[in-house]
Amino acid sequence: MAEDIGFLSRILTKRSVRRWAKLAKEATVADLRDLRKQRAQAREIKRHIDSLIFYADGRLALPAIGNQSFPKPHDADWSWRPELWSGPLPSPGIASVESKAMLGREATMFHDCARSEITLRQIRNVREADLAAFGVRLDVFRFDGSYLSLALDLPPEAAEGLKRRHLIRLDTILEMEKPIEIFARLNIKHGPNVEQVVRELPLHEKEVMVEFDLAYTKLNEKRVEKLWLDLIFEGPEMNQVTLRDLTFSRRPRAEL
Template identity: 55%
Template sequence: MPNRVIGIRHRLIQWRATRHWGRLARKVREYDLSTLRKLRGSARHLRAQLDHVIRVADSRLALPMVGSNAFPKPLFCDWSYRPELWRMPISPIGLAAAPTKSTFGEEVMLFHDCRSSELTVRQVRNTREDDLAPFGLRMDVFRFDGSFLSLVIEMPAASVDDLKQRHLVRMNAVVEMEKKLEIFTRLNIKHGPNTEQLVRELPFEDLSEDGRAEVEVEFDLAYTNMNEKRVERMWVDLVIENPEMSQIVLRDINISRRPRAEV
């Protein structure tokens, strides 16, 4: 149906309407007052409908496009990725009293050890002009009686294709918080029976007045004992410290990698 709206019939109607109103506009100074009054009413009604279409279209077209994988990438980047949750609509869209091991789409899983979950998680549509990701993830935490809260984000198989110790892996995030929290990110790389882990704290020194920050962390694989021939998979953990009575919105998460410059 949407395709038919802008099909041949629509173009024909539009051409006739444009021709009709163009003819009226050229002769508008010749009409008597009674005819002008009726014509003005018709023109105002038409303008109201056109203004509504333009207003809604401008609003929707201003949003980040669903499926967008666009974000700044480092020089010589050989792989980059925005996980599904921040790129496409997921199912379920959200959960109240979310239990541990809840999944959101195919790549994100929630972990916590609360005895009674008072945690709500929901995918939201990003609408700000400077948002590059189409979607974000909002977490509302009320009473929290657990010792940890984390999100596990699975990377696709392409993330470890030809992965070497000379690679640098970068994670960029756009975060909004009601109060300043400590959030750590842990890069995990499984190779054979072993798993390499690198941990970085997200730097929130430049938190804006509305609690928004764009942050970046890098992991240098030269500091690992990764067996390049046996790399199987990669995933990222986001660990949130003391989240009680807070709201966290992850507006964007994206990962990229690049080889270190040869010396």
């Protein structure tokens, strides 16, 4: 029975395709009254087809949604890819981004522009080389502020067992319309204090990676509460920055 239904469905689909191909071929000479009805039908069908293609592309395209696989040090005791790069957000983007606006549950944009001409949105990665399912695109047009940063809250697991002998590594893949400087600032709240370690991203290198060495901080290991990262964009006006991937890993420093 199922095979019969499938066979019948294929026949009906072929007939429908032939019908619409014939109507499309005759559209230049068709009666206007008939053409108006055909256009309405075609738009209704197209709406459903576009919806099917959209969801099919999202589910069938590689890399897979939710993928947490990425290269990391062999001795890493924690690793993580934020939700912006691993899963679809309920709201994929923000236009005219206000300061402290959040995209998802982990990312917050900060700036001091009087008038925002900034957009931030999640995009689907479909390149063969991409490991992350999604990317994040930042568009900046006119910029009258003095700072622009994207803050990412790290999960509680990043703080568990954190020691001064740890190295925290940040890897990213990004594209820019024109070169700018981007800084990464790791913030660690311990008790009433916050330790900060700043690194400039080596955008001229093939692999964009920085490590935050906690040995040079005054971290109180017994009072670590939370971690977050600020990506700071210098001179972002009239530029588009696409972060194809962004991952964290943590490993203990080798004993001397």
